[in-house]
Amino acid sequence: MTDTKMILGMAMNDGYGALASSWRAPGVHADNYTDIAANIRFAQAAERGGFSFLFIPDFPAVRADVGRQTIRNILEPMTSLTAISQATSRIGLVATGSTTFQEPFNHARQFKALDVLSHGRAGWNAVTTSDPAVAANYGRTVASRAERYERAHESVQIVQALWGSWAADAWVKDKESGQFVDPAGLQPVNLQGRYVAARGPLAIPPSEQGQPVIFSSGGPSPHLLALAGRYASGFIGEVWTIEQGRAQREMVRRAAQDAGRDPDDIKYFAGLMTTVAPSVREGLDRRIAIAGESFPAQLPHLSAMLGIALGHDQLDRPLSPSQLAEAHASPMDPRSEPALEVARRGWTIREILAHGVIDYHPVTVGPAEVHADHLQRWFEAGAADGFWLNPDVFEDGVDAFVDQVVPLLQQRGVYPTDYPGRTLRQNLGVPEQYGLDPRVVPAANA
Amino acid sequence: MGMRNQHLALALVMGNNIGSHHGAWRMPHTDVGSFTDLDAAVRQARTAERGGFQFVFMPDRLFMQADLAAAPPVFGMDPIVTLSALAQATERIGLVGTMSTTFTEPYVLARHLKALDLYSHGRAGWNAVPSYEPDAFANFGRPLPAREEKYERLHEVVHIVQALWGSWGQGAGRPDKSGAFADPAQVRPVDLQGRHVAARGPLPVPPSEQGQPVIVMPASSGYGLQAAGMYADVVIGMPMTIEEGRAQRDVVRRATEAAGRDPDEVTFLAFTGFSLGDSQREALDRHRALDDRADPEQAMARLGALLGLRHGFAHPDEALSPAELASARPRLAYARSQQAFDLARAGWSPRDIVAHGVLEPYPFVTGTGEQAADHLQAWFRAGAADGFMVGVDDFHDGIDDVVDRIVPILRARGLFPEDHVGTTLRDHLGLPPRYGLDPRVTGNGA
Numbered sequence: 002m003t004d005t006k007m008i009l010g011m012a013m014n015d016g017y018g019a020l021a022s023s024w025r026a027p028g029v030h031a032d033n034y035t036d037i038a039a040n041i042r043f044a045q046a047a048e049r050g051g052f053s054f055l056f057i058p059d060f061p062a063v064r065a066d067v068g069r070q071t072i073r074n075i076l077e078p079m080t081s082l083t084a085i086s087q088a089t090s091r092i093g094l095v096a097t098g099s100t101t102f103q104e105p106f107n108h109a110r111q112f113k114a115l116d117v118l119s120h121g122r123a124g125w126n127a128v129t130t131s132d133p134a135v136a137a138n139y140g141r142t143v144a145s146r147a148e149r150y151e152r153a154h155e156s157v158q159i160v161q162a163l164w165g166s167w168a169a170d171a172w173v174k175d176k177e178s179g180q181f182v183d184p185a186g187l188q189p190v191n192l193q194g195r196y197v198a199a200r201g202p203l204a205i206p207p208s209e210q211g212q213p214v215i216f217s218s219g220g221p222s223p224h225l226l227a228l229a230g231r232y233a234s235g236f237i238g239e240v241w242t243i244e245q246g247r248a249q250r251e252m253v254r255r256a257a258q259d260a261g262r263d264p265d266d267i268k269y270f271a272g273l274m275t276t277v278a279p280s281v282r283e284g285l286d287r288r289i290a291i292a293g294e295s296f297p298a299q300l301p302h303l304s305a306m307l308g309i310a311l312g313h314d315q316l317d318r319p320l321s322p323s324q325l326a327e328a329h330a331s332p333m334d335p336r337s338e339p340a341l342e343v344a345r346r347g348w349t350i351r352e353i354l355a356h357g358v359i360d361y362h363p364v365t366v367g368p369a370e371v372h373a374d375h376l377q378r379w380f381e382a383g384a385a386d387g388f389w390l391n392p393d394v395f396e397d398g399v400d401a402f403v404d405q406v407v408p409l410l411q412q413r414g415v416y417p418t419d420y421p422g423r424t425l426r427q428n429l430g431v432p433e434q435y436g437l438d439p440r441v442v443p444a445a446n447a
Numbered sequence: 448m449g450m451r452n453q454h455l456a457l458a459l460v461m462g463n464n465i466g467s468h469h470g471a472w473r474m475p476h477t478d479v480g481s482f483t484d485l486d487a488a489v490r491q492a493r494t495a496e497r498g499g500f501q502f503v504f505m506p507d508r509l510f511m512q513a514d515l516a517a518a519p520p521v522f523g524m525d526p527i528v529t530l531s532a533l534a535q536a537t538e539r540i541g542l543v544g545t546m547s548t549t550f551t552e553p554y555v556l557a558r559h560l561k562a563l564d565l566y567s568h569g570r571a572g573w574n575a576v577p578s579y580e581p582d583a584f585a586n587f588g589r590p591l592p593a594r595e596e597k598y599e600r601l602h603e604v605v606h607i608v609q610a611l612w613g614s615w616g617q618g619a620g621r622p623d624k625s626g627a628f629a630d631p632a633q634v635r636p637v638d639l640q641g642r643h644v645a646a647r648g649p650l651p652v653p654p655s656e657q658g659q660p661v662i663v664m665p666a667s668s669g670y671g672l673q674a675a676g677m678y679a680d681v682v683i684g685m686p687m688t689i690e691e692g693r694a695q696r697d698v699v700r701r702a703t704e705a706a707g708r709d710p711d712e713v714t715f716l717a718f719t720g721f722s723l724g725d726s727q728r729e730a731l732d733r734h735r736a737l738d739d740r741a742d743p744e745q746a747m748a749r750l751g752a753l754l755g756l757r758h759g760f761a762h763p764d765e766a767l768s769p770a771e772l773a774s775a776r777p778r779l780a781y782a783r784s785q786q787a788f789d790l791a792r793a794g795w796s797p798r799d800i801v802a803h804g805v806l807e808p809y810p811f812v813t814g815t816g817e818q819a820a821d822h823l824q825a826w827f828r829a830g831a832a833d834g835f836m837v838g839v840d841d842f843h844d845g846i847d848d849v850v851d852r853i854v855p856i857l858r859a860r861g862l863f864p865e866d867h868v869g870t871t872l873r874d875h876l877g878l879p880p881r882y883g884l885d886p887r888v889t890g891n892g893a
Contacts, residue, residue, distance in 0.1 A: 025624045025625075031623065032622060037535075067629040069627070079531070084534065087485075103555065104551070110524070117483045118532055139552045174479040176740075187515060193588060199587065201586065
């Protein structure tokens with residue numbers, strides 16, 4: 002444990018940033034959504050900071066009013082990561098792909114092709130999909146949770162079996178004898194589930210890391226934990242406090258253990274949204290300037306979280322002593338406790354909201370120390386093996402983090418000064434795997 | 448029909464990065480690892496781009512066609528992934544890939560292809576083919592459906608893909624930081640439900656520089672021909688003679704007209720291949736070196752069958768004896784047999800006859816750049832093709848050969864443009880603009 006360093010990843014989306022109105026921020030190019038050069042720029046900056054991976058969530062449907070908001074999602078994960086792979090050399094490339102709506106053969110092929118082209122840097126965040134808008138885009142209805150997860154298990158197993166179907170030593174390339182591949186090492190997988198099946202083999206040899214790394218993401222339901230515990234080497238979490246992080250990380254590790262694996266085989270990542278600025282004050286001002294218009298609409302939510310009535314006339318005042326005495330963190334929202342903490346420090350309502358207390362992840366605002374302190378505290382408390390960062394505005398937020406926070410983490414000895422290895426697997430510190438994991442799927446070696 | 452393009456089109460058939468000849472991988476200069484080496488593919492595509500080719504083409508099948516014991520796969524690792532990478536390494540050349548309509552949802556196809564189109568600034572094309580091989584269905588765990596369903600699903604998929612492409616209207620505008628991200632009235636669901644596939648949409652991908660990807664289809668008959676007439680901008684055929692080419696091209700043009708379109712909107716491309724040298728002897732020797740590394744005995748047997756000979760050749764390196772010639776029973780209605788017989792009577796040895804390319808799956812020129820250019824000119828002038836899908840025996844230097852030996856002659860004869868016309872694939876091929884569904888084909892386009 003002594004020598005273990007934290008791992009950093011970065012989420013990518015439509016090219017603007019984690020803040021809802023980041024596309025309107027000064028210095029941001031409005032066309033970033035359709036301009037892959039933008040995400041390439043951000044990926045290169047993250048690579049300069051030694052980030053282990055880029056993580057691409059995916060929601061393949063339009064969820065907002067495209068008049069007022071951006072798409073909040075990358076144009077398309079595989080084509081984007083493939084383009085990015087050509088402009089980077091070390092950073093991992095993790096894309097979300099739904100086991101609910103895609104065929105294992107297609108997934109196996111595209112992810113392994115990316116893995117080979119990127120020299121062992123690909124990862125697959127294997128998710129299930131329950132959103133009706135997404136289902137409608139695939140012309141389907143939403144399946145039951147039991148069915149979705151059964152299909153997910155089948156899909157991941159078939160994908161991994163296909164990955165292993167070109168055996169590691171099969172490519173003999175013997176020009177003299179004329180043998181290209183040893184056919185004994187390139188055999189069908191012949192797997193038939195209830196929902197999906199494939200014969201194989203898949204004509205793609207191993208990459209430098211063997212095969213892509215599997216990730217899981219989402220709230221740790223028993224269904225998801227069973228899936229992640231068996232197959233995932235990385236878990237993308239959503240937690241707001243150290244206690245939640247420790248609890249979830251422990252659940253994920255236990256799930257791996259229950260599946261017959263070593264708990265260190267799965268790395269848990271907590272999210273963080275960052276606003277790097279010379280001071281907390283300037284950071285809050287930056288957030289207010291970009292996203293402040295949406296704050297009044299967030300008042301009822303904040304009121305509910307704190308259990309007190311907050312009026313529009315109070316936006317620029319802190320909570321009164323009586324409000325503070327009355328306030329209590331709502332058990333209905335895991336963000337309430339951190340929100341109450343910010344309120345107790347005497348910030349005005351507008352500033353409390355500028356702290357991002359209703360955002361999707363914890364938010365750190367201010368100079369490098371603020372971010373480094375948060376990351377170090379969480380890491381050393383065992384709340385995460387690493388973090389997936391969501392910069393407020395990509396255009397300058399990635400560089401700011403890399404130039405200011407990363408050196409501080411390195412000085413403190415909690416973050417590596419260079420990539421530990423060449424492949425995503427090496428940089429995550431997860432073990433070799435090719436094909437199915439015999440500890441998890443014992444019968445599949447046939 | 449005076450609208451016909453005065454220039455012929457050229458497309459490079461890519462695939463395994465090694466060459467179309469089965470012996471190419473065993474040549475001393477070949478790096479067998481090229482199969483998975485994107486840098487090799489990049490060099491090939493850039494060479495074609497340097498030669499002014501209109502597009503590169505990644506053929507595909509969704510199963511392994513042989514056990515790879517004696518030769519590499521014909522196809523690459525994955526077309527959309529490879530083309531996405533090539534888009535970053537090229538600037539002008541079109542990027543066309545085969546993607547089956549049978550196993551992937553139209554939303555996924557539409558998204559992949561239009562993302563590639565945007566990232567390449569309007570250079571993407573889609574060879575839309577239905578799968579109908581039992582081996583492909585096995586990789587998706589499905590039984591082979593009734594034959595009529597093959598094209599029924601293709602129609603639904605192409606229709607929905609085009610509708611999704613058009614669902615982000617051209618009038619939606621570019622993101623305006625002081626106004627709207629897009630005009631919501633121009634981003635509408637498609638709500639299409641077929642028997643096999645469906646999608647709600649919209650697809651949140653704005654138009655590319657060419658609007659949407661070019662649609663390519665193979666020359667076919669029956670339902671396949673009807674589909675090409677309705678949707679295809681480019682039709683690819685494999686005629687063996689000028690007469691066949693003219694007939695196929697005419698059939699395609701008539702099908703286009705029958706679908707309510709202008710026949711001059713469709714570009715008919717014929718496959719052809721080359722082995723080139725300073726002299727015909729040098730070219731023959733080049734081809735023979737490849738033949739020696741494939742399966743020479745099988746080649747002799749196949750040539751014997753073409754010539755209708757009962758026994759093997761007594762002297763494969765010598766001209767056929769009068770007795771051998773007298774006993775030949777070529778199937779003269781079959782162009783390949785006729786060609787082989789003509790060559791035999793002209794005194795070529797069996798190995799030289801094979802080196803002329805008589806066993807290749809498409810018309811083949813083994814000779815000088817002048818001879819190759821004569822072939823292309825004859826076909827083009829006779830109305831047998833609007834352009835050519837160029838197969839190259841050995842990618843090591845074969846693509847450079849085509850570019851350096853044939854293209855300058857075609858240019859000098861006024862048959863090929865001095866440079867790329869415009870920046871998009873549609874520009875290169877002289878295709879009319881197209882966005883969304885074609886109202887002439889689908890009625891009101893709704």
